[in-house]
Amino acid sequence: MQTQLYTFNEKRKRLDPTYTLCQFCLKDFSTEMSDNHFTNIYNEKDRTNIVVYRSVKFQKLMIGIPRCKNCKKIHHNSAIYGWLIGFVLAVGVVLLANYFFKYQFGYLMFFSIVGFIATFLLTPPIFVTIFSARQGIFSIMDGPERDPQIQELLHQGWTLNPPSA
Numbered sequence: 722m723q724t725q726l727y728t729f730n731e732k733r734k735r736l737d738p739t740y741t742l743c744q745f746c747l748k749d750f751s752t753e754m755s756d757n758h759f760t761n762i763y764n765e766k767d768r769t770n771i772v773v774y775r776s777v778k779f780q781k782l783m784i785g786i787p788r789c790k791n792c793k794k795i796h797h798n799s800a801i802y803g804w805l806i807g808f809v810l811a812v813g814v815v816l817l818a819n820y821f822f823k824y825q826f827g828y829l830m831f832f833s834i835v836g837f838i839a840t841f842l843l844t845p846p847i848f849v850t851i852f853s854a855r856q857g858i859f860s861i862m863d864g865p866e867r868d869p870q871i872q873e874l875l876h877q878g879w880t881l882n883p884p885s886a
């Protein structure tokens with residue numbers, strides 16, 4: 722890992738990127754640290770590839786991905802629209818369940834509750850990705866693993882998901 726691309730933020734225990742090319746549009750540049758997207762990375766195999774910074778070892782680390790103001794705004798808006806659409810669709814599933822299983826209370830409750838939760842959890846990420854793609858940028862889920870610095874860490878055995886117990 723090329724540590725000169727980051728500075729360690731002692732207070733927040735995270736790596737602040739010093740490179741500024743926005744990794745979501747690959748066009749603009751990050752102008753403020755608070756616009757960058759921060760994500761946790763985890764070390765699965767607690768041996769050779771732990772990031773050592775000033776003799777502190779990390780198995781979980783917050784790391785920044787440069788993001789421009791415009792991409793931050795698009796991510797913010799697409800999250801709101803994504804959740805709104807997810808909610809509307811989830812209500813639609815409940816109405817459909819009511820239409821088909823009006824007189825079968827067990828089915829009605831089952832499809833209402835399971836359908837609502839599943840729809841509400843599954844649809845927002847899909848729409849978040851669609852909205853970002855329509856604006857020509859990577860979504861907040863896809864951007865991190867495309868960052869060359871993050872890719873380097875992933876090759877060294879780090880992961881963007883918490884290791885399963």
Ligand SMILES: [Zn+2]
Nearest residue numbers: 743746789792
């Ligand atoms: Zn951008």
